[in-house]
Amino acid sequence: MKTHESNLKLRSGKFSIEKHHYENIGLTERMVSVLLSGILMTRGIRRPLKAQFLYGAYLAYRGFTGKCFVYEKLGIDGNKPRAINIRGEFEIDRPASEVYAYWRDLNNLPGSIKHLLNVEVIDENLSHWKSNVMGNLFSIDWDAEIIKDEPNHLIGWRSSPSSLISHVGRVKFTETADKTGTILKVVLSYHPPIGGVGIGLARLLNPYFESLLKKEIRSFKHTIENKIPIYANGTL
Numbered sequence: 001m002k003t004h005e006s007n008l009k010l011r012s013g014k015f016s017i018e019k020h021h022y023e024n025i026g027l028t029e030r031m032v033s034v035l036l037s038g039i040l041m042t043r044g045i046r047r048p049l050k051a052q053f054l055y056g057a058y059l060a061y062r063g064f065t066g067k068c069f070v071y072e073k074l075g076i077d078g079n080k081p082r083a084i085n086i087r088g089e090f091e092i093d094r095p096a097s098e099v100y101a102y103w104r105d106l107n108n109l110p111g112s113i114k115h116l117l118n119v120e121v122i123d124e125n126l127s128h129w130k131s132n133v134m135g136n137l138f139s140i141d142w143d144a145e146i147i148k149d150e151p152n153h154l155i156g157w158r159s160s161p162s163s164l165i166s167h168v169g170r171v172k173f174t175e176t177a178d179k180t181g182t183i184l185k186v187v188l189s190y191h192p193p194i195g196g197v198g199i200g201l202a203r204l205l206n207p208y209f210e211s212l213l214k215k216e217i218r219s220f221k222h223t224i225e226n227k228i229p230i231y232a233n234g235t236l
Contacts, residue, residue: 030062030066033060034063037056037057037063038056038060087186089185090183090221091183093180093181094181094224094225095175095179095182098182098224099173099184100155100173101152102224104149106127107119107121112219112220112223112224114219115131115132115216116129116131117130118130122143125146126146127143127144128141128142129142129144142159142163144160145157145158145159152173153173154170154173155171157169167188168188168189171185184217
């Protein structure tokens with residue numbers, strides 16, 4: 001008779017259960033949980049059955065065991081960096097060469113994309129960006145480097161390692177069948193900060209970012225279709 005249960009081991013004539021401890025919280029988040037648990041439990045120690053002390057106790061459990069029941073229910077693993085992807089496809093009534101040239105001149109973008117406050121071009125491939133993508137709550141800055149540039153076809157970039165939100169992006173310019181328009185395909189991929197919490201928030205905010213991307217590209221589309229009569233090879 002073959003044994004199919006790999007978690008049971010025969011030791012000295014007795015069965016013992018091999019325990020598997022599954023951690024779904026990263027080290028940084030565990031340390032924060034322990035710190036917050038100490039604060040909450042210290043403040044609530046005189047009333048150990050109240051919410052403040054109980055929350056602190058749960059955070060202590062999270063921190064010391066590396067396991068979060070909420071993450072388990074939501075299918076979140078804070079130990080495994082997971083990229084969140086945002087995609088969009090749009091048709092612009094301008095030839096691909098014009099759309100590419102306009103986008104490649106990064107100084108044009110702040111006036112065409114509403115939530116982009118400023119782009120400072122440092123050199124041919126490196127630039128500094130500032131955006132209020134979260135509205136009036138706060139603005140974020142980051143450095144970006146163009147890592148792939150195929151004239152009239154594709155622009156790819158990535159953020160610098162010091163950026164708050166690590167991300168990569170790609171814009172592809174494809175001619176329409178009649179060669180008078182452009183199919184613009186945009187892909188943004190980013191890694192949420194703060195472990196599982198960031199992954200959870202990203203899932204909640206992703207519909208907002210997808211909607212925002214559509215609005216921003218519509219703004220870009222309006223600008224290049226109505227305000228740029230001729231823009232080819234980087235010149236008006």
